[in-house]
Structures are given as structure tokens and as C-alpha cells.
Amino acid sequence: MAALYSYVKTARDPGFAKLGESGSAKTPRKRAMTRFSFRRDRLPPVVDVLALLSIEASKPNGSGYAQVRCPIHGEKNPSLSIHLERGNWRCFACGEAGGDALELYRRARGLSFAQASRELGAWEGK
Ligand SMILES: [Zn+2]
Structure with missing residues (x-):
């Protein structure tokens, strides 16, 4: 009887149940990586993107920022x-702002994200 009692106690122990749950929750989910064709690592350097937009950059200031004409x-x-x-x-004149050169290129040319990425060589496949 002593053995049976200890089994029941263990099975009802919340610590025991948690252990089983976390074991299944830790199993990594498989994700369809092929949905995303954007390759940020293939984006050209900022100065090259500016050159594509025919923008000449001034020398950067101490913080690394250059002043250019807003496209x-x-x-x-x-x-x-x-x-x-x-x-x-x-842009301190029109108030537009973005997080990267791709966004500037996209806005300047009036393209979609995928189109701009493709033109800059950072889009894989179709
Ligand atoms: Zn502007």
C-alpha cells in the first residue's frame, strides 16, 4: 500500500505535470523559411544605394551622418x-524618415518592398 500511495502522490504533484508539459513545449516548430525571399545581407552599402539614386553624399559628421538632397x-x-x-x-524638410537605405530607395522610386529589394539585388527567387 505504501508503494501505491507514493505513485499517486507523484502523479498529482504539479511539479511532475509541469515537467511533462515543458518537455513538449520545448520541441521547436518547423517553419517555412521559403516564404521569405528577402536577403538583407545582400543589400549594397548605403553609399552605393545613394549612387543609384544619383545622390551625392557630403562627408559624414562625427556621428556618421551625411547631408544629402532629399530624393x-x-x-x-x-x-x-x-x-x-x-x-x-x-528629411528635415518634408519629415519623411526610414530605418535603412532600402526604404529610402523604395520611397524615392515609388516601389513596393519586393520591387526595391529585387532592384538592389537583395531578393531571392520570384
Ligand atoms: Zn524630403
Whole structure:
């Protein structure tokens, strides 16, 4: 009887049940990676993207930002500040901003994300 009692106690122990649950929850889910064709690692350097847009960048300041003419609203004097390594940018004239050079390229050309990625060689497959 002593053995049976200890079995029941163990099975009802919440610690015992938790152990079984976490064991199945830890099993990694399989994901369909083929859905995503964007390859961020293949994006050209920021200065190359600017060159494609015929934008000449000034020398970057101490924080790494260069001043360029905004390709979105079009202007004579540079109001757009872009980080030449990270690619994040903001135009202080029209207020547009983005997190990378791809976004600037996309907005300047009026493209979709996939189209812009494809033109910059960062899209795999169709
Ligand atoms: Zn602008």
C-alpha cells in the first residue's frame, strides 16, 4: 500500500505535470523559411544605394551622418540626414524618415518592398 500511495502522490504533484508539459513545449516548430525571399545581407552599402539614386553624399559628421538632397520631395539644398553605415535617415524638410537605405530607395522610386529589394539585388527567387 505504501508503494501505491507514493505513485499517486507523484502523479498529482504539479511539479511532475509541469515537467511533462515543458518537455513538449520545448520541441521547436518547423517553419517555412521559403516564404521569405528577402536577403538583407545582400543589400549594397548605403553609399552605393545613394549612387543609384544619383545622390551625392557630403562627408559624414562625427556621428556618421551625411547631408544629402532629399530624393522624395526634391530640393536644391540638402535637408536629408542619413547614416552612411546604418542607413537610417530623416528629411528635415518634408519629415519623411526610414530605418535603412532600402526604404529610402523604395520611397524615392515609388516601389513596393519586393520591387526595391529585387532592384538592389537583395531578393531571392520570384
Ligand atoms: Zn524630403
